[in-house]
Amino acid sequence: MFGFLKKVGDYTKDAVGAAQYLTQGLSVTFDHLRRRPITVQYPYEKLIPSERYRGRIHYEFDKCIACEVCVRVCPINLPVVDWVMNKATKKKELRNYSIDFGVCIFCGNCVEYCPTNCLSMTEEYELAAFDRHSLNYDNIALGRLPTSVTSDPAVFALRELAYLPKGVMDPHGVPDTDPRAGKVPESVGASNSSANGDPS
Amino acid sequence: MVTTPVLSSGLDLQASFVEALAGMGVAPGVARLLWLPLPMVTVLVAAVVGVLVNVWLERKISAAVQQRIGPEYAGPLGVLQPMADGLKLVFKEDIIPARADGLLFTLGPVLVLVPVILSWLVVPFGQNLLISNVGVGIFLWIALSSIQPIGLLMSGYSSNNKYSLLGGLRAAAQSISYEIPLALAVLAVVMMSNSLSTVDIVDQQSGAGIFSWNIWRQPVGFVIFWICALAECERLPFDLPEAEEELVAGYQTEYSGMKFALFYLGSYINLVLSALLVAVLYLGGWSFPVPVEWIAGWFHIPIDAPALQVVTGTLGIVMTVLKAYLLVFFAILLRWTVPRVRIDQLLDLGWKFLLPIALVNLLVTAALKLAFPAVFGG
Numbered sequence: 315m316f317g318f319l320k321k322v323g324d325y326t327k328d329a330v331g332a333a334q335y336l337t338q339g340l341s342v343t344f345d346h347l348r349r350r351p352i353t354v355q356y357p358y359e360k361l362i363p364s365e366r367y368r369g370r371i372h373y374e375f376d377k378c379i380a381c382e383v384c385v386r387v388c389p390i391n392l393p394v395v396d397w398v399m400n401k402a403t404k405k406k407e408l409r410n411y412s413i414d415f416g417v418c419i420f421c422g423n424c425v426e427y428c429p430t431n432c433l434s435m436t437e438e439y440e441l442a443a444f445d446r447h448s449l450n451y452d453n454i455a456l457g458r459l460p461t462s463v464t465s466d467p468a469v470f471a472l473r474e475l476a477y478l479p480k481g482v483m484d485p486h487g488v489p490d491t492d493p494r495a496g497k498v499p500e501s502v503g504a505s506n507s508s509a510n511g512d513p514s
Numbered sequence: 515m516v517t518t519p520v521l522s523s524g525l526d527l528q529a530s531f532v533e534a535l536a537g538m539g540v541a542p543g544v545a546r547l548l549w550l551p552l553p554m555v556t557v558l559v560a561a562v563v564g565v566l567v568n569v570w571l572e573r574k575i576s577a578a579v580q581q582r583i584g585p586e587y588a589g590p591l592g593v594l595q596p597m598a599d600g601l602k603l604v605f606k607e608d609i610i611p612a613r614a615d616g617l618l619f620t621l622g623p624v625l626v627l628v629p630v631i632l633s634w635l636v637v638p639f640g641q642n643l644l645i646s647n648v649g650v651g652i653f654l655w656i657a658l659s660s661i662q663p664i665g666l667l668m669s670g671y672s673s674n675n676k677y678s679l680l681g682g683l684r685a686a687a688q689s690i691s692y693e694i695p696l697a698l699a700v701l702a703v704v705m706m707s708n709s710l711s712t713v714d715i716v717d718q719q720s721g722a723g724i725f726s727w728n729i730w731r732q733p734v735g736f737v738i739f740w741i742c743a744l745a746e747c748e749r750l751p752f753d754l755p756e757a758e759e760e761l762v763a764g765y766q767t768e769y770s771g772m773k774f775a776l777f778y779l780g781s782y783i784n785l786v787l788s789a790l791l792v793a794v795l796y797l798g799g800w801s802f803p804v805p806v807e808w809i810a811g812w813f814h815i816p817i818d819a820p821a822l823q824v825v826t827g828t829l830g831i832v833m834t835v836l837k838a839y840l841l842v843f844f845a846i847l848l849r850w851t852v853p854r855v856r857i858d859q860l861l862d863l864g865w866k867f868l869l870p871i872a873l874v875n876l877l878v879t880a881a882l883k884l885a886f887p888a889v890f891g892g
Contacts, residue, residue, distance in 0.1 A: 329867075339851040343579050351583045 622669025681764020716799030800830030
């Protein structure tokens with residue numbers, strides 16, 4: 315008899331607990347209803363990539379000395395440096411340079427170690443193609459600059475969360491002139507001479 | 515709480531229609547025959563429009579809960595999106611998989627949809643605003659809803675696909691195990707109103723406005739009914755027959771085009787229907803929180819004034835739909851709140867929890883009815 319009562323009690327406790335968890339969960343979802351959408355309407359709106367964004371690699375053919383450092387630091391030896399030795403001048407003559415972006419992991423090691431700074435990372439990330447072989451960029455394709463999101467008239471450029479003014483969460487309708495939260499690199503350098511104060 | 519069917523004479527469209535036609539010299543029998551298709555077509559259109567609204571609401575509310583925008587390019591705020599989806603399904607190729615049983619494969623979705631639509635027969639939107647005031651009303655709905663698992667089993671079995679078969683079996687198991695507590699919860703309400711007719715059930719709740727609604731006398735029954743209704747509609751905490759992570763789409767896996775649309779339509783019509791029936795059984799159906807007769811009394815308007823009758827009828831429809839869609843909103847919110855249960859948890863909840871509770875609820879209701887016949891419908 316007592317065991318049965320205990321069972322009933324446990325049952326009721328379970329039911330009440332379940333109801334409590336349910337209402338807790340419902341209050342969370344209901345609370346989300348009044349929040350604004352945080353989505354970026356992609357083809358019409360785009361986020362401005364941050365300044366250290368590691369996008370498609372840009373390459374300047376004329377600066378390259380064909381040292382192949384980029385190949386050696388690459389995790390999979392991806393860049394193809396096609397050069398020949400000019401016997402007369404005793405110098406390397408660069409003929410072609412290519413990187414396959416279907417294989418590249420955008421780690422940025424080549425950019426980091428390039429002695430002549432002929433490699434750099436752009437903010438381009440829309441690399442979709444119908445054929446994976448078309449992702450193998452030669453030195454002509456690597457030399458092209460991407461269209462900037464901010465200068466594209468068809469795109470509404472939005473700032474990322476870290477670049478918004480303090481306390482602002484929604485990038486829509488924030489004027490371009492509003493400063494970002496915290497200090498920009500230039501002002502950090504200026505205040506270093508005086509004191510390392512608070513970052514606001 | 516003596517129920518007085520004040521509006522019993524109320525707005526009777528059929529009588530007025532027949533009278534009007536008889537005035538034009540049409541025989542009453544012919545006039546009645548002409549009347550017959552009108553409410554059917556109206557309810558069918560209402561059900562389909564209800565589904566479109568439901569799909570739009572589902573997508574918009576889901577988006578809002580997840581801080582997205584949802585459909586917005588098809589029409590203002592994306593209201594035409596369900597239409598676009600439906601049109602797409604109409605024009606899609608109708609595929610019957612190789613080595614599937616063609617006849618059962620075609621019959622399955624039909625058998626799922628028809629009983630759901632047929633159940634709208636007994637949904638009242640007002641005293642006389644329903645297709646037919648069948649004496650066995652709510653029982654008819656319970657009986658019709660048990661045809662559905664046969665269709666689901668049929669389509670799952672005939673698809674020649676293991677996921678379909680598993681989904682069909684799960685759907686049948688789920689429907690059968692949740693039908694019993696559902697029927698018991700309904701039985702408690704029926705006992706209080708002494709009638710199976712949906713109109714009588716609402717009338718019995720319209721004595722004192724919001725306080726006479728069944729939800730106050732049957733809170734446990736309300737919860738049981740709502741859980742079972744969600745399980746019957748295969749809504750999210752109980753959507754294992756079509757659990758996409760494990761069963762692709764359950765019994766719908768092999769369906770495309772219009773046959774898939776029938777399933778889709780069926781599940782949403784069923785959701786609206788269940789919400790409407792919860793409103794009818796527990797939330798006072800078409801009655802306004804404050805009885806219209808009281809308001810009419812305060813303003814000294816005679817209850818049988820034609821204008822008031824029209825206002826009451828409209829208010830009844832609005833109230834029924836409003837209550838139903840509040841419940842639909844709750845179901846959608848619940849969809850993004852609770853995770854899917856396992857099949858053993860589902861059957862545990864149905865057989866070991868809801869069934870005993872429903873039985874106890876029935877017994878307690880019976881006891882209370884004997885003890886306080888005035889409150890619990892003697």
